[in-house]
Amino acid sequence: MSKKSKVKKVKIGKLAKKEARYGYIFIAPWLIGAVIFLIKPLIESFQFSLADIRMTPFGRMINFVGHENYTQIWLEDKDFPVMLVAYFLETLLSVPIIVVFALIIAMLLNGKIRFKGTFRLIFFLPVIIVSGPVMLMLTGQGAATISSVNIQVIYNTLNSFMPRYLASAISEVFGNMIMILWYSGVQILIFLSALQKIDASLYEAAQIDGGSGWECFWKITLPTIKPMILLNAVYTVIFISNNENNAIINIIQRAMFAGNKGYGYASSMAWMYSLAESVIIGIVALVFLTRKDAYERQVKKVKKEMRKEKRAIRLARRRGKRNGARINKKLNKTLKSTE
Numbered sequence: 529m530s531k532k533s534k535v536k537k538v539k540i541g542k543l544a545k546k547e548a549r550y551g552y553i554f555i556a557p558w559l560i561g562a563v564i565f566l567i568k569p570l571i572e573s574f575q576f577s578l579a580d581i582r583m584t585p586f587g588r589m590i591n592f593v594g595h596e597n598y599t600q601i602w603l604e605d606k607d608f609p610v611m612l613v614a615y616f617l618e619t620l621l622s623v624p625i626i627v628v629f630a631l632i633i634a635m636l637l638n639g640k641i642r643f644k645g646t647f648r649l650i651f652f653l654p655v656i657i658v659s660g661p662v663m664l665m666l667t668g669q670g671a672a673t674i675s676s677v678n679i680q681v682i683y684n685t686l687n688s689f690m691p692r693y694l695a696s697a698i699s700e701v702f703g704n705m706i707m708i709l710w711y712s713g714v715q716i717l718i719f720l721s722a723l724q725k726i727d728a729s730l731y732e733a734a735q736i737d738g739g740s741g742w743e744c745f746w747k748i749t750l751p752t753i754k755p756m757i758l759l760n761a762v763y764t765v766i767f768i769s770n771n772e773n774n775a776i777i778n779i780i781q782r783a784m785f786a787g788n789k790g791y792g793y794a795s796s797m798a799w800m801y802s803l804a805e806s807v808i809i810g811i812v813a814l815v816f817l818t819r820k821d822a823y824e825r826q827v828k829k830v831k832k833e834m835r836k837e838k839r840a841i842r843l844a845r846r847r848g849k850r851n852g853a854r855i856n857k858k859l860n861k862t863l864k865s866t867e
Contacts, residue, residue: 577795597796634719652713
């Protein structure tokens with residue numbers, strides 16, 4: 529028998545390593561900036577939250593008090609815990625409204641309509657124009673909210689059959705509905721870019737097989753844009769939490785310069801607010817990352833069946849080898865006995 533020719537091993541991955549090296553070089557400024565301007569202030573802020581900080585003529589005086597600031601917020605502060613719970617409920621209600629509205633508008637703009645660019649501009653203009661002082665002026669004049677009389681009617685109706693805190697959160701969402709819809713421009717553009725990347729042949733094949741528009745949406749469109757839904761939901765949570773009209777941020781800023789509270793108390797408020805925001809983002813991620821659509825379930829089922837078949841083939845081969853070895857032994861014994 530001829531010897532097997534040796535195959536020269538070729539090292540692969542050089543291009544990938546080179547690209548990774550360039551990637552680290554380009555991301556290095558951001559990493560350095562994150563360490564200096566994000567991680568270091570976060571550590572200092574957490575240290576401040578465990579201390580009583582007073583500004584004196586001789587500088588900053590820091591006294592370690594442990595979790596006293598957090599205890600004081602929940603036991604003595606009347607406004608912050610109530611507003612934190614209201615923010616939590618309002619955000620959980622506002623995020624689905626914004627995401628669903630943005631998806632509907634994006635699907636309408638993705639259709640065969642005239643003046644697509646004009647409509648995109650119309651929906652995105654409020655994000656650029658109505659911000660900062662302009663937004664504060666409009667909200668001060670009541671242009672971004674529904675009439676207080678109508679909100680009171682909604683609150684009284686909801687309060688008749690549900691808890692007070694939940695009725696207050698829902699009525700607050702209705703009161704800010706105009707502002708919620710105003711700030712859907714970024715989400716609309718993200719959804720629109722995702723919809724335009726879906727292969728049209730998928731819809732054509734589904735229509736040939738008799739699929740309706742509703743079935744195409746649930747089995748083609750929604751699974752394809754699922755990552756963008758998660759992205760928009762997380763972006764919306766962060767945007768609502770850091771909005772300039774957020775009442776909790778204003779309370780934290782006032783506590784920072786108050787004589788009886790100071791930096792330590794405000795830092796404790798900020799950390800509790802960040803924790804609530806992180807919990808909401810975790811809930812959103814849990815909803816979208818753990819829930820698998822029908823296509824993913826089918827793929828997982830097929831892969832599981834393929835693994836079972838491969839395992840059965842390996843077992844059959846092992847049994848065949850064992851049986852072959854036994855047969856060879858018997859043949860050798862019979863040959864020796866005949867000799």
